[in-house]
Amino acid sequence: MAKNGVHSFVIVDDDPTMAQAMEALLTKDGHKVTIITSGKEAMDQIPNIAPDCVLLDLMMPGIDGFSVVQKLTKDDRLANTRYIIVSAKAYEFDRQQAFRHGAHGYLIKPINPNTFTEQVIRILGDHMNLSFWGCRGTLPVPGEGSLRYGGNTSCVSIEFPRDELFIFDAGSGIKALSNHLMQQKRKRIDGKIFISHPHWDHINSLPFFVPLYMQGNEIEILGAQHGDLTMRQIASAQMEGVYFPITLKEFAARVYFRDLREEVLDIGNVTVSTMLLSHPGVCLGYRVDYGGRSICYITDNEMFLDDSEFYNPHYEAKLANFVRGCDVLITDSTYSDAEYVSKVGWGHSCISKVAKLAHAGDVKQLFLFHHDPDQTDDDIDVKLETTQKLLNDMGSSTKCIAPQEGNMFEL
Numbered sequence: 249m250a251k252n253g254v255h256s257f258v259i260v261d262d263d264p265t266m267a268q269a270m271e272a273l274l275t276k277d278g279h280k281v282t283i284i285t286s287g288k289e290a291m292d293q294i295p296n297i298a299p300d301c302v303l304l305d306l307m308m309p310g311i312d313g314f315s316v317v318q319k320l321t322k323d324d325r326l327a328n329t330r331y332i333i334v335s336a337k338a339y340e341f342d343r344q345q346a347f348r349h350g351a352h353g354y355l356i357k358p359i360n361p362n363t364f365t366e367q368v369i370r371i372l373g374d375h376m377n378l379s380f381w382g383c384r385g386t387l388p389v390p391g392e393g394s395l396r397y398g399g400n401t402s403c404v405s406i407e408f409p410r411d412e413l414f415i416f417d418a419g420s421g422i423k424a425l426s427n428h429l430m431q432q433k434r435k436r437i438d439g440k441i442f443i444s445h446p447h448w449d450h451i452n453s454l455p456f457f458v459p460l461y462m463q464g465n466e467i468e469i470l471g472a473q474h475g476d477l478t479m480r481q482i483a484s485a486q487m488e489g490v491y492f493p494i495t496l497k498e499f500a501a502r503v504y505f506r507d508l509r510e511e512v513l514d515i516g517n518v519t520v521s522t523m524l525l526s527h528p529g530v531c532l533g534y535r536v537d538y539g540g541r542s543i544c545y546i547t548d549n550e551m552f553l554d555d556s557e558f559y560n561p562h563y564e565a566k567l568a569n570f571v572r573g574c575d576v577l578i579t580d581s582t583y584s585d586a587e588y589v590s591k592v593g594w595g596h597s598c599i600s601k602v603a604k605l606a607h608a609g610d611v612k613q614l615f616l617f618h619h620d621p622d623q624t625d626d627d628i629d630v631k632l633e634t635t636q637k638l639l640n641d642m643g644s645s646t647k648c649i650a651p652q653e654g655n656m657f658e659l
């Protein structure tokens with residue numbers, strides 16, 4: 249397989265211009281490429297080449313792409329080879345058909361040179377890309393004290409090998425994500441925005457997410473219903489004339505809304521579970537499971553100190569079970585323990601409780617998130633150091649990280 253991240257590819261395409269365009273992008277990053285121009289030659293030659301990955305056109309004269317995948321996936325010499333269909337056919341039927349025949353990925357032509365190699369590598373590694381666009385809580389904090397961790401409020405994205413885009417919260421960080429997607433000139437965005445709860449810092453920039461205004465995109469906005477208020481009404485209310493000059497009706501993308509409870513959703517081959525959190529109003533935590541890996545997004549959430557009259561051992565055990573064994577726990581770590589003393593009942597947690605949760609839940613990596621707006625980057629450094637020390641003192645194997653705006657992690 250890959251040495252130093254360098255992969256070997258075979259491109260099978262009867263269109264030489266398309267094959268050369270893909271070759272140029274892959275060789276630019278140091279990968280090795282062989283081009284084959286027919287299905288028949290592909291069947292003959294690929295078993296001897298045994299590449300890491302075959303990029304395969306569907307509509308070729310003679311033997312089509314589906315037949316090539318079906319045949320080659322049965323060849324023992326190609327046990328480690330992955331197959332990505334690259335086709336002009338954008339139909340969902342063909343996509344599903346490709347996966348049924350054993351393909352690992354499906355990319356639509358014309359390829360986007362800004363995202364092509366990243367997509368291919370994500371499919372090859374079968375990994376999720378977890379990105380942070382806003383790590384602060386309560387309100388955005390521009391200025392000198394937030395240059396390293398960033399000053400935007402909650403927004404995190406996950407991209408999957410089959411190209412699903414999940415976004416968690418639409419705080420001011422979603423503007424940077426929107427810019428990123430626009431810079432990449434993506435033709436069609438098919439995404440889901442999971443809202444934890446509709447406090448301002450988690451929804452304030454939803455109207456600035458440009459893909460919502462672009463025809464051809466399909467975006468679902470999911471979150472908990474608040475009494476009689478549906479997710480659609482919540483999103484619509486903040487875009488009423490007195491607050492914002494553009495209404496929901498101006499969205500040009502297909503935008504769907506979905507009201508969630510505590511439940512488990514199967515979205516393709518990704519499972520999303522939800523849990524109601526300890527916070528004023530209705531607030532949902534999310535757990536994403538994909539291919540044996542998991543990411544939990546738990547904000548906003550207050551865990552009361554063990555000697556508090558509000559301490560709820562049942563809730564904390566339930567939450568520890570919810571996050572159990574996850575690879576990444578992104579969670580409300582708003583206060584230092586000293587700060588929390590005067591903020592009891594505000595709906596946020598202090599770091600000693602967060603460390604206990606991560607240890608109790610056997611979490612692999614704890615990501616500190618939703619920082620108080622009065623904390624500077626240096627204060628966050630201290631929280632990080634203190635939390636790691638608390639974990640070490642408990643004999644915990646959990647690693648603690650404070651992600652910065654713009655950070656991307658492969659999982």
Ligand SMILES: [Zn+2]
Nearest residue numbers: 385386449548
């Ligand atoms: Zn918040």
Ligand SMILES: [Zn+2]
Nearest residue numbers: 445447527548
């Ligand atoms: Zn909140």
